[in-house]
Amino acid sequence: MFRKLALFIIPILIYCIAAMIFMPDVLSIQYGPTTKQEIHQSFKNSLSRDYELLILGNSRLYRGLNPDRFYCQTFNFSHDNDTYNQLYFKLKYVLDNGKVFNKVILGVDYHQFSFKSDTRNYVYGDLLGADYMNDYPEGNLLLQKIDYYLGNVNPMKLRGLKRVEDKPFQRENGQFIKPGKAKETNTVERDLTRLDFQVNYFKKIIDLCRANGITVFMVMPPLRENELKAHTPAERELFNSFINDFVDNKQVFYFNYSKNHDFKMTDFTDITHFNEAAANRFSEILSEDIFELTKTAHQ
Numbered sequence: 001m002f003r004k005l006a007l008f009i010i011p012i013l014i015y016c017i018a019a020m021i022f023m024p025d026v027l028s029i030q031y032g033p034t035t036k037q038e039i040h041q042s043f044k045n046s047l048s049r050d051y052e053l054l055i056l057g058n059s060r061l062y063r064g065l066n067p068d069r070f071y072c073q074t075f076n077f078s079h080d081n082d083t084y085n086q087l088y089f090k091l092k093y094v095l096d097n098g099k100v101f102n103k104v105i106l107g108v109d110y111h112q113f114s115f116k117s118d119t120r121n122y123v124y125g126d127l128l129g130a131d132y133m134n135d136y137p138e139g140n141l142l143l144q145k146i147d148y149y150l151g152n153v154n155p156m157k158l159r160g161l162k163r164v165e166d167k168p169f170q171r172e173n174g175q176f177i178k179p180g181k182a183k184e185t186n187t188v189e190r191d192l193t194r195l196d197f198q199v200n201y202f203k204k205i206i207d208l209c210r211a212n213g214i215t216v217f218m219v220m221p222p223l224r225e226n227e228l229k230a231h232t233p234a235e236r237e238l239f240n241s242f243i244n245d246f247v248d249n250k251q252v253f254y255f256n257y258s259k260n261h262d263f264k265m266t267d268f269t270d271i272t273h274f275n276e277a278a279a280n281r282f283s284e285i286l287s288e289d290i291f292e293l294t295k296t297a298h299q
Contacts, residue, residue, distance in 0.1 A: 032168035039123045042174055046094050051075040056087045057107025060221050064274040067173040069283035071291045076174030081117045084201035085135060089128040091208060104209055106218050110231055110239055113194040177276050180269030188271045190230035192239060206246055216252045217290055222260040227271055255289060
């Protein structure tokens with residue numbers, strides 16, 4: 001009886017262990033890198049590459065800025081869903097590991113202060129350390145990791161597995177490319193609430209940059225008209241007034257491209273993100289604006 005039970009259970013256990021370990025690599029053949037793979041590669045490259053300019057932001061900058069199009073050595077350390085607590089600890093991570101740079105692009109988004117994300121803590125928990133996780137007393141890192149590994153066991157993920165040519169990929173410079181085509185019907189809801197938690201971390205980013213002699217360029221990328229409909233002009237004015245309070249035109253600057261009309265629906269992959277060609281264009285525009293500003297500041 002025991003032998004029959006063992007013969008039944010052992011193959012299942014072997015499959016489960018193998019799936020937990022190898023499923024992400026198998027799935028990346030079809031879907032591109034997993035979130036965990038993206039983040040680990042990003043952290044690795046943030047230390048191995050040299051740069052003068054570091055980009056910190058959410059998915060809008062992660063996909064929308066190509067460091068290769070900047071006038072100086074640049075690395076994109078952004079990621080989907082990152083907001084200011086993650087960005088602070090990422091900035092601290094590279095500084096604590098001895099990286100030296102003198103400029104930071106800090107993404108600002110109308111909704112970026114409104115939430116506290118924990119969806120990537122099964123990866124960030126190990127990389128950003130105990131101080132980062134102290135802000136998530138309600139979260140259980142072990143359970144999040146177990147949930148991640150158990151999710152890899154699902155054999156349904158292997159259905160229809162085939163190589164996809166037009167799949168997402170991550171550049172060595174940190175930028176993430178995800179193909180897609182926007183639609184006229186794309187809509188989105190945005191919450192412009194500013195949580196004190198995120199405001200405090202935003203201030204800590206500015207203070208940490210000032211303390212290390214790093215110039216900060218706060219950047220609001222271009223938005224689609226459909227996304228601008230998610231908030232009122234009065235709400236945007238209030239938000240921009242808040243951001244402008246940090247500007248000193250010496251070490252902290254603000255570039256607001258949200259109503260730039262040079263980008264059309266065809267430049268986006270969805271309601272929010274630039275396609276690869278538009279990201280290259282915007283990177284060149286921003287690079288030129290930063291270059292001209294710094295040149296003027298040193299005259």
